Amino acid sequence: MPCTTILVGKCASYDGSTMIARNDDGGWSPKHLIVNLPEKQPKKYKSVIGHLTIELPENPMRYTSIPNVDVREEGLWPACGFNEAHVAMTATETITSNARVMGADPLVFYQKANGKKKEVPGGIGEEDIVALVLPYIRSAREGVIRLGALLEQYGTYECNGIAFNDENEVWWLETIGGHHWIARRVEDNEVVIMPNQFGLDRFDIDDAFGKQEKNLCSKDLREFVEKNHLNPEQDGSFNPRTCFGSHDDSDHIYNTPRAWFLGRYFLPKTYKWDGEDADFTPESDDIPWSFVPEKKVTPEDIKYALSSHYQGTPYDTFSASPLAKHYRPIAVANTDDLAILQIRGYMPDALKCVEWLSLGSNVYNVSLPLYGDTDTMPDFIAKGSVSVSTENYYWMSRLVGVLADAHFGKNLQPLERYQKTVSYKSRAILNTYDAKIGESGDPKLIREANEKLVQLLKEETQKFLDKVMHTACEGMRNRFHREDN
Numbered sequence: 229m230p231c232t233t234i235l236v237g238k239c240a241s242y243d244g245s246t247m248i249a250r251n252d253d254g255g256w257s258p259k260h261l262i263v264n265l266p267e268k269q270p271k272k273y274k275s276v277i278g279h280l281t282i283e284l285p286e287n288p289m290r291y292t293s294i295p296n297v298d299v300r301e302e303g304l305w306p307a308c309g310f311n312e313a314h315v316a317m318t319a320t321e322t323i324t325s326n327a328r329v330m331g332a333d334p335l336v337f338y339q340k341a342n343g344k345k346k347e348v349p350g351g352i353g354e355e356d357i358v359a360l361v362l363p364y365i366r367s368a369r370e371g372v373i374r375l376g377a378l379l380e381q382y383g384t385y386e387c388n389g390i391a392f393n394d395e396n397e398v399w400w401l402e403t404i405g406g407h408h409w410i411a412r413r414v415e416d417n418e419v420v421i422m423p424n425q426f427g428l429d430r431f432d433i434d435d436a437f438g439k440q441e442k443n444l445c446s447k448d449l450r451e452f453v454e455k456n457h458l459n460p461e462q463d464g465s466f467n468p469r470t471c472f473g474s475h476d477d478s479d480h481i482y483n484t485p486r487a488w489f490l491g492r493y494f495l496p497k498t499y500k501w502d503g504e505d506a507d508f509t510p511e512s513d514d515i516p517w518s519f520v521p522e523k524k525v526t527p528e529d530i531k532y533a534l535s536s537h538y539q540g541t542p543y544d545t546f547s548a549s550p551l552a553k554h555y556r557p558i559a560v561a562n563t564d565d566l567a568i569l570q571i572r573g574y575m576p577d578a579l580k581c582v583e584w585l586s587l588g589s590n591v592y593n594v595s596l597p598l599y600g601d602t603d604t605m606p607d608f609i610a611k612g613s614v615s616v617s618t619e620n621y622y623w624m625s626r627l628v629g630v631l632a633d634a635h636f637g638k639n640l641q642p643l644e645r646y647q648k649t650v651s652y653k654s655r656a657i658l659n660t661y662d663a664k665i666g667e668s669g670d671p672k673l674i675r676e677a678n679e680k681l682v683q684l685l686k687e688e689t690q691k692f693l694d695k696v697m698h699t700a701c702e703g704m705r706n707r708f709h710r711e712d713n
Contacts (some may be wrong), residue, residue: 232486232558233321234421235391235518237414238573242524247532248391250318250604251558251569251590252307258622259307260612261585261598261605264363264485265290272285272506273360276303278350278385279338282378288363289313292583294565297622305465306358308567310581310600311364316569319357320388323402323426323525324474324483333405334703351383351406352505358530368392368399372411372444375401380446383407389422394537395573395580400429401444404472406468408452408544413442419494423486423558427517428472434464475513485510485543485555486536492519492597493533498675502541510543510555525566527584527595528651534566535559535590544634559590561629564622566590569600577601577688578669585609588625592643594650596685597658606682621682624689627632631696638699646692650685657681 236247252259266288273282276299277589286656293306308318338350365371371392383406392399400420401411412428414420420427436443446452453459455702458471488510492501498519499507508515536558537545543555568584580602586593587609598605617623620662632639661677 230424230482230556231321231426232534233318233389233391233420234490234533235393235400235414235420235422236525236530236627237398237416237418238396238418240521240525242526243572244574245570245572246393246395247527247530247568247570248316248318248393248527249534249566249584250308250321250391251534251563252294252565252567253560253562254305254564255562257302257305257564258612258614259294259587260297260620260622261292261294261609261612263290263292263582263604265419265603266363269363272465273356275350275352275356276301277338277353277355280349280352280356280358280382282352282382284360285364290603291362292605293358293362294567296430298614303355303649304359304365305355306362307565307625308569309358309362309584310569310571311362311365312603313578314571314577315362315365315367315371316394316571316581317358317362317371317390317565318569319361319390320354320386322354322424323387323388323389323422324424324476324479325387325426325472326474327406328458329472332452332458333408335385335387336406336674337385338482338668342619350385351387351615353384354388357388365392366399368394369413369444372399372401372711376409376411376444376446379403379409380407382429385710387426389427393569393571395571400428402472403469404446404449404452408446408449410446410449410468410472411444414518417520419521420518421487421490421494421515423483423490423519425479425483425487426469428468429514429517431466469517479513480511481554484512484515485516485538486558488512489538489541489558490533490580491515491519491535493536494525497521497522497549527570527597530568530588531566531584531590533558533596536593540585561589561633563589566595570597575662576665576667576669578671578674579665582658587622589629589633593625594647594688595652596650598678599661602671602674602678603677605630606679607687608682618693621685621689624693628689628696629692631685631693631700635696635699635703638703639696642692642695646688650688653684653688654681657684
């Protein structure tokens with residue numbers, strides 16, 4: 229699925245926390261934020277797309293996720309979450325590859341039984357990965373190792389990037405063909421931007437086959453590259469992006485422009501982003517995967533960046549510029565959810581995990597902080613529905629977006645007021661309960677805080693829905709006044 233990811237090391241964030249975030253651009257699949265309890269987790273996992281059965285380890289942990297409401301057709305698609313060991317992951321960012329890689333290690337697709345030919349299960353994919361990994365890991369590094377082993381054993385039917393974080397480290401893993409993979413620890417002072425392309429542009433392969441301090445990969449990656457002549461670099465250096473990634477014309481419309489906007493946002497003075505002598509343009513293939521941002525990064529920065537429609541540029545989706553809609557924006561109508569998974573290492577255990585939740589199109593929604601170390605979530609975000617309803621946040625957010633989009637200019641000021649109100653009021657609630665809960669870690673207070681936060685969300689979203697509905701009614705084409713004659 230087309231998504232956009234941002235990763236933040238602990239020294240690059242405003243408060244020393246690690247953060248991983250991803251727009252899940254799944255495409256109109258109703259979502260809900262739930263808590264998966266150990267006693268309700270299966271001992272065997274059965275995938276819908278891959279028709280694969282996998283034995284699961286004993287003693288799974290509790291974890292949050294944002295799965296599809298209707299799991300019958302395509303499966304869980306859990307998206308992301310925290311577990312009770314204060315480890316988070318987000319899966320997956322669909323990435324690109326090239327024919328040399330795919331020919332050397334083909335993807336593992338499900339094959340139906342046909343006559344005498346038996347059914348052949350497919351590999352694992354975005355539908356499965358969070359459920360297969362998150363309940364069983366106690367660090368970000370463990371997440372990489374467990375997922376890597378699963379990929380080597382079962383393979384995958386798609387090209388994906390997956391992020392993990394704990395209170396100290398952030399790791400990024402990318403699949404290579406059907407069974408290979410590569411992973412790197414994000415430097416503590418850096419931010420990573422990922423727009424649906426193979427991202428890693430540097431890798432210490434000697435470390436991966438030595439001390440493994442910051443680099444990990446599949447066991448035979450070095451031989452795989454050499455045997456299949458995957459490295460095109462003239463000087464023999466190893467750049468994973470040129471070895472395993474794509475360099476297609478479509479990338480310059482779909483992928484690289486998003487990296488350009490994110491780089492422009494986080495590094496406005498470091499590089500020149502506009503004009504004929506720009507260091508990077510929207511179609512540059514060499515925009516860095518990671519960098520030290522010019523200022524410390526907040527959850528609000530991430531939400532703004534992942535809500536981008538190229539505002540402030542000639543490519544703004546809502547502008548009258550002839551270049552509007554020339555490039556695929558970061559925020560698109562078919563975004564189902566955005567979660568910013570923040571782990572605050574300086575807080576007591578019960579308060580470390582904050583899940584900043586957005587559902588629906590990011591241009592029109594808000595980012596609500598919720599305590600992740602809990603055994604339940606409020607009904608308004610936890611009880612989803614397949615049919616349109618104002619009883620849950622997913623569909624209320626969808627309604628707001630559809631109505632506001634039709635009259636964007638008229639709704640812009642109420643939209644900004646809605647987003648700012650939820651932002652500062654939710655921060656105030658979070659600060660109040662951080663102090664109130666403190667070292668006690670009282671689960672009742674955590675549930676109470678989440679209820680207050682969700683009640684704020686519900687009330688302010690209803691107010692905004694009232695306003696955009698009124699504007700839409702005023703703009704209906706079948707209105708009639710005598711002066712219309």
